[in-house]
Amino acid sequence: MLLDSVRSLLGRHVLPSPSEASQPSAQPVTAATANLAEDDDPVWPSARVGVVDRLWGEGFLYPGGAEETLRLAKPLGLSPASSLLLLGAGGGGPTCCIANSLGVWVSGYEENVRLAALANERNLRAGLTRRAQVETWNPRSPQFALHYYHHAIAIEALRGAPPQPMLAAVSLALKPSGQFVLLDTVADLPLDPGDPLVATWARLERRPADAPTELAISETLARLGFDVRIVEDVSRRHLQFAIAGWRDVVKALAATQSSRRYVAHLVSEAELWMARLRLMRAGRLRLVRWHAIARAGASPRA
Helix, strand or coil: CCHHHHHHHHCCCCCCHHHCCCCCCCCCCCCHHHCCCCCCCCCCHHHHHHHHHHHHHHCCCCCCHHHHHHHHHHHHHCCCCEEEEEEEECHHHHHHHHHHHHHHEEEEECCHHHHHHHHHHHHHCCCCCCCCCECCCCCCCCCCCCEEEEEEEECCCCCCCCCHHHHHHHHEEEEEEEEEEEEEECCCCCCCCCCHHHHHHHHCCCCCCCCHHHHHHHHHHHCEEEEEECCCCCHHHHHHHHHHHHHHHHHHHHHHHCCCCHHCCCCCHHHHHHHHHHHHHHHCCCCEEEEEEECCCCCCCC
């Protein structure tokens, strides 16, 4: 499979030992991988950000990048008169993409402080600081302005947090009849944390070795006063985008030389995606999109 060829290709690069990793690389460094600090963030160091930017597009954390983001956003009918709550802003790719393409006012939220800072830097460079801003948030205890936003999107924002707090906070943040698009990972059956593949996926994604069921999220949305209109399994498209992204990176890596530090992060990212995609191919994980509407006058029930 493609990602197995990633491992084979990357295995031909001589990776540094932990002590060597902190030393300047003797290999040629391309412009794309120069000046990548290793210690600016424990989860999202600049070297890893560089890898992910190359895979999915600048500021995006997921396959499909801008194309997939607009696929999620366009059914909402966004316009310059709309306000959008966006959870899972990543490094600013989604906020810039939606604000620039659709003219909507975007309030983005990202759990990681480093990514939120990068997002606002990208908003500034794009001249979107008034239309797109990103703040940090805690998915386990979120708080947003009450009945403030016309619509909302959440792009894999849970990352192992329980769904109830986030979904309840969104229900309170939307105006009556506001639309909500949710994209997240589900598991139809409980995952075994003792399974090496599950354990690898959870460790590299830095999340618990579990995921909510599709039914649990649908029932929670209904209980919170949402009319769930669409529930779509988008796993196949996700797999196709992921394979395309890795294919492009493999081609680029084969044609150029990169720093050891960059390649080390590329190896780690490849291991993460090999675990994630194998779980999806086996049907043990799925990626699902919900499109729901806040019922006017509905009172959310805990």
